Amino acid sequence: MTGFLIPALLLGVSVLALGRRVDVYSALLDGGRSGLELVKSILPALVMLLTAVELLRVSGAADALTRLLAPIAAPLGLPPETLPLVLIRPLSGSAALAVGAELMASHGPDSPVGRTAAIMLGSTETTFYTVSVYFSAAGIRKTRYAVPAALIADLTGFLAASLTAKWM
């Protein structure tokens, strides 16, 4: 089903755009160029963070951390391996990508842990960064309940991710 979804989506939007006399191919190339810029901008952070992640794994710190966090994760129904991802996700997008990639690589992308990590990454955002960008750009000093409400949304997302990974 999803095997046809992506090419059908590409075709559908292309035909629709053609019908409106849009230069489809130029749009694809221009957008592609900005995608390349995106890769260039996140690559250094990815290198630093995957270096740290690999050190954590080899030194045994990752195992120790997982064992330490297991008593917190278990009552929440979260796989303990995903807790580092939960902790870093609201702070840094590239760090979350690095941790998520490591989880998917070591447990397998189709394993329960790998799927949970993927769903967590796909359904949450870099909360603290987003809040600070929007509010400081608008000159808002008192943010009231924005941060707690956003964190409740994040927590719900993380908990739901482990459930939907099991059921769907």
Place this chain on the structure above:
Amino acid sequence: MIDPAVPKGAGNGGVPAPFGTHLPASARISFPERKVLQMVMSYVWSFLLALCLFCALLTGAPDLGQAAMAGAARAVELGLGLTGSLVLWSGFGTLLERSGLQRGLARLLSPLLGRLFPTARRDPETMGALCGNVTANLLGLGSAATPLGIRAVRRMQALAQTETATDEMCRLIVMNTASIQLLPTTVAALRGQLGAAAPFDILPAVWLTSALSVTAGLTAAAALRRWWA
């Protein structure tokens, strides 16, 4: 506080520009808060390295120098592996913008969003930026979503004349931090790169999870409002 790096016309009172990425990259502004966040990452980084060394000393782990080099090399492998998908989907995103589909979706969602933002609805400029922000997020156009969201919050701030976040600002923030995305392309690319059988088969789970977290966030916002006068 208006950052000088932001071009004129981008903020309140400026010419209402149409949707899309008309704001230059400099609209992503260097905030003091951003520096604070980077400092947090500096502490996280240093703490993690200290933790690694400590554990390695206790367990007598194998060569950490080798692990560091391997990790760095793997990052490039991963980054290059993701490049193809990211380029493809960025191209698709620009096509969505230029074909007018994003604008169409924004118009479609505008009545629904008007209910969530009754004050913003009365000002076409706020509403335009707000609907553009939500649809850009839905379609995964991150680079278009941020400037539009900033424009919406600025306009709300200019109309409300306050340094305190309004309820509608908080609502918009929650909708942005809860990440409602129809096609989580980066994660799918990552899954594909790491050998998943069907990289996009997480879509229904991601949709349901996002819907739950947005609902929880908006409910929490409505409940918490009473404690913050």
